[in-house]
Amino acid sequence: MIRSMAYLGLNTPAVTEWRTFGSDILGLHAIDDGADGAARFRMDDADCRLWVHPGIHNDIAYIGWSLSDEREALELKAVIEAGGAKLHRADADEAAARRVRGYYWFTDPMGFRHELSWGQYVSPGTFVPGRPMSGFRTxxxxxxxxxxxxxxxxxxxxxxxxxxxxxxxxxxxxxxxxxxxxxxxxxxxxxxxxxxxxxxxxxxxxxxxxxxxxxxxxxxxxxxxxxxxxxxxxxxxxxxxxxxxxxxxxxxxxxxxxxxxxxxxxxxxxxxxxxxxxxxxxxxxxxxxxxxxxxx
Ligand SMILES: [Fe+2]
Known part of the structure; x- marks a missing residue:
């Protein structure tokens, strides 16, 4: 059972512009870049919520959903695979890059990549907004x-x-x-x-x-x-x-x-x-x- 939207990845040619937009306009907390040069943003205790990856076109790269644990993810995996899609388990490095303990991913019939994740990493009390603001409701x-x-x-x-x-x-x-x-x-x-x-x-x-x-x-x-x-x-x-x-x-x-x-x-x-x-x-x-x- 999906519990909440955990994170989102975008592809865009405009990563540089996103750095300013994300922190100065939205008040997100910019952290160090991802391995591919992605701009990364926090909005609460979670280690990362938004990835803005370099890409040729603007697109949704992936939508990360939060489940309680791997058992729950496996239950949903079985239902989705019965519907015809094939799910793949992220390896340890891929999961760590998303700042979660693990995830299964698949592409839905509409063309969107979903990631069924569990164990999102958190660092309590370390969110610092990009501009003074009240914080995000998450x-x-x-x-x-x-x-x-x-x-x-x-x-x-x-x-x-x-x-x-x-x-x-x-x-x-x-x-x-x-x-x-x-x-x-x-x-x-x-x-x-x-x-x-x-x-x-x-x-x-x-x-x-x-x-x-x-x-x-x-x-x-x-x-x-x-x-x-x-x-x-x-x-x-x-x-x-x-x-x-x-x-x-x-x-x-x-x-x-x-x-x-x-x-x-x-x-x-x-x-x-x-x-x-x-x-x-x-x-x-x-x-x-x-x-x-x-x-x-
Ligand atoms: Fe809306």
Whole structure:
């Protein structure tokens, strides 16, 4: 059973720009580079949460999920392999590079690499934000949420629920747009999917939640001061009630920088909303690419 989003890896030609964006705009804690020159960032006690690897194209390199232990990972491995995918066990060096005790990895039918990890390394009390800020809301709710663009919404919905075991949170039907949201802990969603065009694969945003609304405003100020595009204005979502702004990262992937998302429990009943936001989230930069599209 997947417990939370543990970590994320990106590929991008813009690693240098990410170093400044990650620490100065987002307030992440930059640590020493990975062996391949990846920029690496912490956001709490975990030794590392975000890898930004050098790459020719912008892409999601891997999504790391946290499970309790290897026994749990093996149970999920069996279910996924029954569905047709082949899982591989990381060797000791590969696991250490991700700062976990171990993981199994596979590529899902949509083309995304997932890593089922356990034993994430932590160093309590050593997180130092890249700029003064209140810190990030993680813990049992994990790193945040990721919104993927999938080639086939119905196939992806079935895979993420029936095979990987995510629970449906709700659905937004906004005009012709359909967005599906999934949880695996008290965070309203750790994963969401949309399918803007058949066959298209990519990602829209990574959400990071901070402990103070002021930090959202300060991040927007820093963007304005340093010419980093704010792609959507501050607003409040209908479903998770997150008050957030969308910041345009150097790899096109937006960072939803938010505060105040609701927590849900086992009694949560999926709902259907007719729009994404109660207020705000106005598109400010229609001139920029609408999402990180990587093809298939
Ligand atoms: Fe979001």
């Amino acid at each position: 813990g049992d709710q994990g790193m945040g949420h990721i919104v993927l663009l999938v080639p086939d919404l119905r196939a992806a919905d079935l895979f993420y629920r029936e095979v990987m075991g995510f629970n449906a949170s709700d659905c937004i039907m906004d005009g012709t747009r359909e967005l599906l949201f999934y949880h695996c802990n008290g965070r309203h969603h750790s994963l969401a999917i949309g399918s803007p065009a058949p066959g298209m694969r990519g990602a829209h945003h990574l959400m990071l939640e901070v402990n103070s609304l002021h930090d959202v405003g300060i991040a927007v100020d820093r963007c304005v001061e340093t010419d980093v595009p704010v792609s959507k204005s501050i607003g409040c979502h209908t479903n998770d009630r997150m008050v957030s702004a969308y910041l345009y990262s150097p790899s096109v992937l937006r960072i939803e920088y938010g505060y105040g998302g609701i927590a849900i429990d086992d009694l949560w009943e999926p709902k259907t909303y007719s729009r994404t936001s109660l207020w705000g989230h106005k598109e400010l930069r229609p001139d920029l690419p609408p999402a990180m599209i990587v093809g298939n």
